[in-house]
Amino acid sequence: MKPEILELQSFLPYRLYRLADAVSREFSRIYKDRHGLTRPEWRTLAGLGQHGTMTATALGEQSAMHKTKVSRAVAELERRRWLVRTPDEKDRRVEHLTLTKAGVAAYREMVPLAKAFERELLARLSTEQRAAVVSGVAALEAALGKS
Amino acid sequence: MKPEILELQSFLPYRLYRLADAVSREFSRIYKDRHGLTRPEWRTLAGLGQHGTMTATALGEQSAMHKTKVSRAVAELERRRWLVRTPDEKDRRVEHLTLTKAGVAAYREMVPLAKAFERELLARLSTEQRAAVVSGVAALEAALGKS
DNA sequence: CCAAACTGGTTTCATTTGTAACCATTGAAA
DNA sequence: TTTCAATGGTTACAAATGAAACCAGTTTGG
Numbered sequence: 001m002k003p004e005i006l007e008l009q010s011f012l013p014y015r016l017y018r019l020a021d022a023v024s025r026e027f028s029r030i031y032k033d034r035h036g037l038t039r040p041e042w043r044t045l046a047g048l049g050q051h052g053t054m055t056a057t058a059l060g061e062q063s064a065m066h067k068t069k070v071s072r073a074v075a076e077l078e079r080r081r082w083l084v085r086t087p088d089e090k091d092r093r094v095e096h097l098t099l100t101k102a103g104v105a106a107y108r109e110m111v112p113l114a115k116a117f118e119r120e121l122l123a124r125l126s127t128e129q130r131a132a133v134v135s136g137v138a139a140l141e142a143a144l145g146k147s
Numbered sequence: 148m149k150p151e152i153l154e155l156q157s158f159l160p161y162r163l164y165r166l167a168d169a170v171s172r173e174f175s176r177i178y179k180d181r182h183g184l185t186r187p188e189w190r191t192l193a194g195l196g197q198h199g200t201m202t203a204t205a206l207g208e209q210s211a212m213h214k215t216k217v218s219r220a221v222a223e224l225e226r227r228r229w230l231v232r233t234p235d236e237k238d239r240r241v242e243h244l245t246l247t248k249a250g251v252a253a254y255r256e257m258v259p260l261a262k263a264f265e266r267e268l269l270a271r272l273s274t275e276q277r278a279a280v281v282s283g284v285a286a287l288e289a290a291l292g293k294s
Numbered sequence: 295c296c297a298a299a300c301t302g303g304t305t306t307c308a309t310t311t312g313t314a315a316c317c318a319t320t321g322a323a324a
Numbered sequence: 325t326t327t328c329a330a331t332g333g334t335t336a337c338a339a340a341t342g343a344a345a346c347c348a349g350t351t352t353g354g
Contacts, residue, residue: 004258008193008210012265013167013174015284018211020160020167022291027160038310046155057332063155064165066312071334093319093332111151118159121290129286136283137162139276143268144169185340204302213342218304240302240349 023121030113035106040065040073042110045099048083049107053098055088082106170268177260182253187212187220189257192246195230196254200245202235229253 008014024039031037037045043063048054054062060070074097077083082103088094099107122130155161171186178184184192190210195201201209207217221244224230229250235241246254269277 004255004262005197006193006258006261008190008197011261012268012280012284013170014190014210015288016163016167017171019284019287019291020163021211023160023287024164040310043155043161046153050152050155055332063161064168067333068312068335069310072310075334091320091332095333108151111153114153114158115151121159124290125286129282129290132279133159133283133287135276136280137159137166139272140166140170140280141162143271143276144166187340202302214303215305215342216340219340222304238302238350242303 027117040069041076044073044077045107048097048099053096055094055096174264187216188223191220191224192254195244195246200243202241202243
Protein backbone atom coordinates (compact mmCIF):
# COMPACT_ATOMS: atom_id res chain seq x y z
CA MET A 1 0.00 0.00 0.00
CA LYS A 2 1.35 3.38 -0.96
CA PRO A 3 1.66 5.92 1.83
CA GLU A 4 -0.75 8.68 1.05
CA ILE A 5 0.86 12.04 0.66
CA LEU A 6 -0.74 15.46 0.67
CA GLU A 7 0.70 18.11 -1.61
CA LEU A 8 0.40 21.19 0.52
CA GLN A 9 1.03 23.46 -2.47
CA SER A 10 -2.06 22.14 -4.20
CA PHE A 11 -4.28 21.87 -1.16
CA LEU A 12 -7.09 24.34 -1.60
CA PRO A 13 -7.54 25.46 2.02
CA TYR A 14 -3.84 26.14 2.23
CA ARG A 15 -3.65 27.98 -1.07
CA LEU A 16 -6.64 30.06 -0.25
CA TYR A 17 -5.33 31.03 3.13
CA ARG A 18 -1.91 31.85 1.81
CA LEU A 19 -3.43 33.98 -0.90
CA ALA A 20 -5.78 35.86 1.36
CA ASP A 21 -3.02 36.37 3.85
CA ALA A 22 -0.70 37.82 1.25
CA VAL A 23 -3.33 40.12 -0.21
CA SER A 24 -4.62 41.18 3.14
CA ARG A 25 -1.14 41.83 4.46
CA GLU A 26 -0.32 44.00 1.52
CA PHE A 27 -3.58 45.88 1.73
CA SER A 28 -3.27 46.36 5.46
CA ARG A 29 -0.25 48.50 4.88
CA ILE A 30 -2.58 51.12 3.49
CA TYR A 31 -4.67 51.56 6.58
CA LYS A 32 -1.97 50.64 9.02
CA ASP A 33 0.70 52.96 7.70
CA ARG A 34 -1.69 55.76 7.13
CA HIS A 35 -3.72 55.75 10.32
CA GLY A 36 -2.45 52.91 12.48
CA LEU A 37 -5.70 51.03 12.14
CA THR A 38 -6.08 47.31 12.78
CA ARG A 39 -8.12 45.19 10.43
CA PRO A 40 -11.22 45.17 12.66
CA GLU A 41 -10.96 48.92 12.96
CA TRP A 42 -10.67 49.32 9.24
CA ARG A 43 -13.66 47.11 8.68
CA THR A 44 -15.68 49.02 11.18
CA LEU A 45 -14.81 52.25 9.47
CA ALA A 46 -15.67 50.72 6.11
CA GLY A 47 -18.98 49.35 7.35
CA LEU A 48 -20.10 52.61 8.86
CA GLY A 49 -18.85 54.61 5.92
CA GLN A 50 -20.83 52.44 3.61
CA HIS A 51 -24.05 52.15 5.57
CA GLY A 52 -24.19 55.26 7.66
CA THR A 53 -25.51 54.31 11.07
CA MET A 54 -25.33 50.73 12.27
CA THR A 55 -25.51 48.78 15.48
CA ALA A 56 -22.58 46.72 16.67
CA THR A 57 -24.37 43.48 15.92
CA ALA A 58 -25.17 44.56 12.39
CA LEU A 59 -21.55 45.54 11.93
CA GLY A 60 -20.45 42.13 13.05
CA GLU A 61 -22.71 40.42 10.56
CA GLN A 62 -21.92 42.71 7.72
CA SER A 63 -18.18 42.42 8.07
CA ALA A 64 -17.85 38.92 9.44
CA MET A 65 -16.33 39.83 12.76
CA HIS A 66 -16.81 38.32 16.16
CA LYS A 67 -18.61 40.58 18.56
CA THR A 68 -15.56 41.08 20.73
CA LYS A 69 -13.62 42.34 17.76
CA VAL A 70 -16.40 44.74 16.95
CA SER A 71 -16.61 45.87 20.52
CA ARG A 72 -12.92 46.65 20.71
CA ALA A 73 -12.74 48.26 17.31
CA VAL A 74 -15.69 50.49 18.15
CA ALA A 75 -14.11 51.44 21.45
CA GLU A 76 -10.93 52.47 19.69
CA LEU A 77 -12.66 54.47 16.97
CA GLU A 78 -14.71 56.16 19.63
CA ARG A 79 -11.54 57.03 21.51
CA ARG A 80 -10.27 58.65 18.33
CA ARG A 81 -13.56 60.48 18.03
CA TRP A 82 -14.20 58.93 14.65
CA LEU A 83 -17.59 57.68 15.71
CA VAL A 84 -20.27 58.33 18.29
CA ARG A 85 -22.79 56.07 19.94
CA THR A 86 -26.40 57.02 20.35
CA PRO A 87 -28.58 54.85 22.55
CA ASP A 88 -31.64 53.33 20.97
CA GLU A 89 -34.90 54.80 22.11
CA LYS A 90 -36.84 51.60 22.43
CA ASP A 91 -34.18 49.08 23.36
CA ARG A 92 -31.64 50.34 25.80
CA ARG A 93 -29.20 47.56 25.10
CA VAL A 94 -28.67 48.77 21.58
CA GLU A 95 -26.42 51.57 20.44
CA HIS A 96 -26.40 53.15 17.03
CA LEU A 97 -22.97 53.95 15.73
CA THR A 98 -22.25 56.82 13.39
CA LEU A 99 -19.09 58.29 12.01
CA THR A 100 -18.18 61.80 13.04
CA LYS A 101 -16.87 64.37 10.60
CA ALA A 102 -13.37 63.14 11.32
CA GLY A 103 -14.46 59.55 10.77
CA VAL A 104 -16.11 60.37 7.48
CA ALA A 105 -13.02 62.27 6.43
CA ALA A 106 -10.83 59.28 7.14
CA TYR A 107 -13.24 57.05 5.27
CA ARG A 108 -13.32 59.31 2.26
CA GLU A 109 -9.58 59.32 2.23
CA MET A 110 -9.34 55.56 2.42
CA VAL A 111 -11.89 54.62 -0.23
CA PRO A 112 -9.90 55.70 -3.28
CA LEU A 113 -6.83 54.00 -1.90
CA ALA A 114 -8.73 50.79 -1.40
CA LYS A 115 -10.19 50.92 -4.85
CA ALA A 116 -6.83 51.65 -6.39
CA PHE A 117 -5.35 48.71 -4.56
CA GLU A 118 -7.97 46.36 -5.89
CA ARG A 119 -7.72 47.79 -9.36
CA GLU A 120 -3.96 47.35 -9.44
CA LEU A 121 -4.23 43.84 -8.17
CA LEU A 122 -6.71 42.90 -10.86
CA ALA A 123 -4.72 44.77 -13.46
CA ARG A 124 -2.03 42.16 -13.14
CA LEU A 125 -4.44 39.61 -14.58
CA SER A 126 -5.71 38.99 -18.06
CA THR A 127 -9.40 39.41 -18.79
CA GLU A 128 -10.06 35.68 -18.59
CA GLN A 129 -8.10 35.38 -15.39
CA ARG A 130 -10.07 38.18 -13.84
CA ALA A 131 -13.27 36.47 -14.83
CA ALA A 132 -12.06 33.22 -13.31
CA VAL A 133 -11.16 34.92 -10.05
CA VAL A 134 -14.49 36.65 -9.77
CA SER A 135 -16.62 33.64 -10.57
CA GLY A 136 -14.41 31.30 -8.56
CA VAL A 137 -14.72 33.43 -5.48
CA ALA A 138 -18.44 33.79 -5.96
CA ALA A 139 -18.85 30.05 -6.40
CA LEU A 140 -16.99 29.29 -3.21
CA GLU A 141 -18.94 31.88 -1.31
CA ALA A 142 -22.16 30.32 -2.46
CA ALA A 143 -20.93 26.84 -1.63
CA LEU A 144 -19.96 27.88 1.86
CA GLY A 145 -23.05 29.90 2.46
CA LYS A 146 -25.36 26.97 2.04
CA SER A 147 -23.16 24.56 3.98
CA MET B 148 -19.36 65.64 -6.04
CA LYS B 149 -20.54 62.18 -5.12
CA PRO B 150 -19.12 60.71 -1.96
CA GLU B 151 -17.21 57.65 -2.97
CA ILE B 152 -18.41 54.48 -1.35
CA LEU B 153 -16.74 51.14 -1.07
CA GLU B 154 -18.91 48.03 -1.21
CA LEU B 155 -17.22 45.80 1.29
CA GLN B 156 -19.13 42.76 0.04
CA SER B 157 -17.59 43.11 -3.39
CA PHE B 158 -14.13 44.15 -2.31
CA LEU B 159 -11.75 41.42 -3.33
CA PRO B 160 -9.34 41.49 -0.38
CA TYR B 161 -12.26 41.27 1.98
CA ARG B 162 -14.01 38.48 0.12
CA LEU B 163 -10.84 36.51 -0.18
CA TYR B 164 -10.03 36.84 3.48
CA ARG B 165 -13.53 35.97 4.54
CA LEU B 166 -13.51 32.92 2.33
CA ALA B 167 -10.13 31.68 3.44
CA ASP B 168 -11.06 32.29 7.03
CA ALA B 169 -14.25 30.30 6.73
CA VAL B 170 -12.61 27.40 4.94
CA SER B 171 -9.62 27.38 7.20
CA ARG B 172 -11.76 27.55 10.30
CA GLU B 173 -13.83 24.63 9.16
CA PHE B 174 -10.80 22.61 8.21
CA SER B 175 -9.01 23.41 11.44
CA ARG B 176 -11.65 21.50 13.29
CA ILE B 177 -10.18 18.37 11.82
CA TYR B 178 -6.72 18.75 13.25
CA LYS B 179 -7.77 20.68 16.30
CA ASP B 180 -10.49 18.33 17.46
CA ARG B 181 -8.52 15.27 16.66
CA HIS B 182 -5.11 16.13 18.04
CA GLY B 183 -5.29 19.60 19.46
CA LEU B 184 -2.93 20.96 16.84
CA THR B 185 -2.62 24.61 15.93
CA ARG B 186 -2.38 25.63 12.32
CA PRO B 187 1.41 26.08 12.38
CA GLU B 188 1.72 22.68 13.99
CA TRP B 189 -0.48 21.11 11.38
CA ARG B 190 1.50 22.73 8.59
CA THR B 191 4.74 21.54 10.09
CA LEU B 192 3.40 18.03 10.27
CA ALA B 193 2.18 18.29 6.72
CA GLY B 194 5.47 19.65 5.46
CA LEU B 195 7.56 16.97 7.10
CA GLY B 196 5.12 14.24 6.11
CA GLN B 197 5.33 15.33 2.55
CA HIS B 198 9.05 15.93 2.26
CA GLY B 199 10.60 13.67 4.82
CA THR B 200 13.44 15.55 6.45
CA MET B 201 13.56 19.33 6.33
CA THR B 202 15.25 22.21 8.09
CA ALA B 203 13.25 24.81 9.92
CA THR B 204 14.04 27.43 7.33
CA ALA B 205 12.91 25.21 4.50
CA LEU B 206 9.72 24.49 6.40
CA GLY B 207 9.07 28.17 6.76
CA GLU B 208 9.46 28.76 3.06
CA GLN B 209 7.50 25.75 2.01
CA SER B 210 4.53 26.50 4.18
CA ALA B 211 4.64 30.27 4.31
CA MET B 212 5.23 30.64 8.00
CA HIS B 213 7.28 33.13 9.92
CA LYS B 214 10.32 31.61 11.54
CA THR B 215 8.97 32.14 15.03
CA LYS B 216 5.88 30.18 14.15
CA VAL B 217 8.00 27.39 12.81
CA SER B 218 10.22 27.45 15.86
CA ARG B 219 7.31 27.14 18.23
CA ALA B 220 5.49 24.54 16.20
CA VAL B 221 8.61 22.43 16.00
CA ALA B 222 9.16 22.74 19.72
CA GLU B 223 5.64 21.53 20.39
CA LEU B 224 5.82 18.60 18.00
CA GLU B 225 9.13 17.66 19.53
CA ARG B 226 7.56 17.77 22.96
CA ARG B 227 4.94 15.33 21.71
CA ARG B 228 7.72 13.19 20.31
CA TRP B 229 6.31 13.50 16.83
CA LEU B 230 9.60 14.67 15.43
CA VAL B 231 13.31 14.64 16.22
CA ARG B 232 16.07 17.06 15.41
CA THR B 233 19.42 15.94 14.10
CA PRO B 234 22.20 18.50 13.93
CA ASP B 235 23.77 19.09 10.56
CA GLU B 236 27.28 17.74 10.16
CA LYS B 237 28.76 20.67 8.34
CA ASP B 238 26.81 23.61 9.67
CA ARG B 239 26.11 23.40 13.34
CA ARG B 240 23.43 26.08 13.25
CA VAL B 241 21.19 23.88 11.16
CA GLU B 242 18.95 21.09 12.38
CA HIS B 243 17.27 18.51 10.25
CA LEU B 244 13.77 17.67 11.34
CA THR B 245 12.20 14.28 10.83
CA LEU B 246 8.92 12.78 11.93
CA THR B 247 9.07 9.90 14.37
CA LYS B 248 6.91 6.80 14.02
CA ALA B 249 4.25 8.54 16.05
CA GLY B 250 4.52 11.62 13.86
CA VAL B 251 4.20 9.62 10.69
CA ALA B 252 1.24 7.78 12.14
CA ALA B 253 -0.51 11.04 12.88
CA TYR B 254 0.31 12.31 9.42
CA ARG B 255 -1.03 9.18 7.76
CA GLU B 256 -4.19 9.52 9.75
CA MET B 257 -4.66 13.16 8.79
CA VAL B 258 -4.01 12.92 5.07
CA PRO B 259 -7.21 11.12 4.09
CA LEU B 260 -9.23 13.46 6.27
CA ALA B 261 -7.67 16.47 4.60
CA LYS B 262 -8.29 15.06 1.18
CA ALA B 263 -11.85 14.21 2.01
CA PHE B 264 -12.40 17.72 3.26
CA GLU B 265 -11.13 19.23 0.06
CA ARG B 266 -13.09 16.79 -2.04
CA GLU B 267 -16.30 17.55 -0.24
CA LEU B 268 -15.75 21.24 -0.54
CA LEU B 269 -15.20 20.99 -4.27
CA ALA B 270 -18.08 18.59 -4.62
CA ARG B 271 -20.44 21.39 -3.80
CA LEU B 272 -19.45 23.08 -7.05
CA SER B 273 -20.29 22.42 -10.65
CA THR B 274 -17.54 21.41 -13.04
CA GLU B 275 -17.27 24.91 -14.46
CA GLN B 276 -17.21 26.44 -11.02
CA ARG B 277 -14.45 24.10 -9.97
CA ALA B 278 -12.46 25.10 -13.00
CA ALA B 279 -12.98 28.75 -12.24
CA VAL B 280 -11.83 28.30 -8.65
CA VAL B 281 -8.72 26.44 -9.66
CA SER B 282 -7.66 28.82 -12.39
CA GLY B 283 -8.67 31.88 -10.40
CA VAL B 284 -6.54 30.84 -7.47
CA ALA B 285 -3.64 29.98 -9.73
CA ALA B 286 -3.90 33.31 -11.50
CA LEU B 287 -3.83 35.26 -8.28
CA GLU B 288 -0.91 33.25 -7.00
CA ALA B 289 1.00 34.03 -10.14
CA ALA B 290 0.07 37.69 -9.97
CA LEU B 291 1.22 37.95 -6.38
CA GLY B 292 4.34 35.93 -6.92
CA LYS B 293 5.78 38.33 -9.41
CA SER B 294 4.79 41.45 -7.54
C1' DC C 295 44.14 35.64 11.07
C1' DC C 296 40.36 38.79 12.77
C1' DA C 297 36.60 41.81 12.74
C1' DA C 298 32.51 42.77 10.57
C1' DA C 299 28.29 41.17 8.29
C1' DC C 300 25.18 37.33 7.79
C1' DT C 301 22.36 33.27 8.75
C1' DG C 302 19.68 29.50 11.39
C1' DG C 303 17.05 29.40 15.06
C1' DT C 304 15.19 30.87 19.81
C1' DT C 305 13.41 34.04 23.16
C1' DT C 306 11.22 38.18 24.93
C1' DC C 307 7.72 41.50 24.99
C1' DA C 308 3.75 43.87 23.48
C1' DT C 309 -0.39 43.31 20.80
C1' DT C 310 -4.18 40.65 18.95
C1' DT C 311 -7.25 37.08 19.23
C1' DG C 312 -10.86 33.60 20.91
C1' DT C 313 -13.58 31.63 24.53
C1' DA C 314 -16.26 32.06 28.13
C1' DA C 315 -18.12 34.46 31.69
C1' DC C 316 -20.48 38.41 32.59
C1' DC C 317 -23.96 42.65 33.07
C1' DA C 318 -27.94 44.89 31.70
C1' DT C 319 -32.09 44.80 29.39
C1' DT C 320 -35.88 42.75 26.99
C1' DG C 321 -39.46 39.30 25.67
C1' DA C 322 -42.08 35.29 26.54
C1' DA C 323 -44.24 32.10 29.64
C1' DA C 324 -46.52 30.90 33.81
C1' DT D 325 -46.49 40.06 38.12
C1' DT D 326 -42.48 37.20 38.58
C1' DT D 327 -39.32 34.27 36.56
C1' DC D 328 -36.50 32.51 33.02
C1' DA D 329 -34.47 32.35 28.52
C1' DA D 330 -32.54 35.19 25.02
C1' DT D 331 -30.01 39.23 23.26
C1' DG D 332 -26.74 43.49 22.83
C1' DG D 333 -22.60 44.44 24.27
C1' DT D 334 -18.31 44.41 27.44
C1' DT D 335 -14.69 42.30 30.11
C1' DA D 336 -11.31 38.86 31.90
C1' DC D 337 -8.21 35.51 30.95
C1' DA D 338 -5.48 32.42 28.28
C1' DA D 339 -3.44 31.39 23.99
C1' DA D 340 -1.53 32.84 19.41
C1' DT D 341 1.00 36.21 16.90
C1' DG D 342 4.67 39.61 15.12
C1' DA D 343 8.59 42.49 15.70
C1' DA D 344 12.77 42.97 17.31
C1' DA D 345 16.47 41.58 20.10
C1' DC D 346 19.22 37.90 20.73
C1' DC D 347 22.72 33.77 20.63
C1' DA D 348 25.33 30.70 18.39
C1' DG D 349 27.85 29.56 14.43
C1' DT D 350 29.70 30.94 9.46
C1' DT D 351 31.33 33.54 5.85
C1' DT D 352 33.66 37.47 3.85
C1' DG D 353 37.05 41.11 3.28
C1' DG D 354 41.05 43.31 4.75
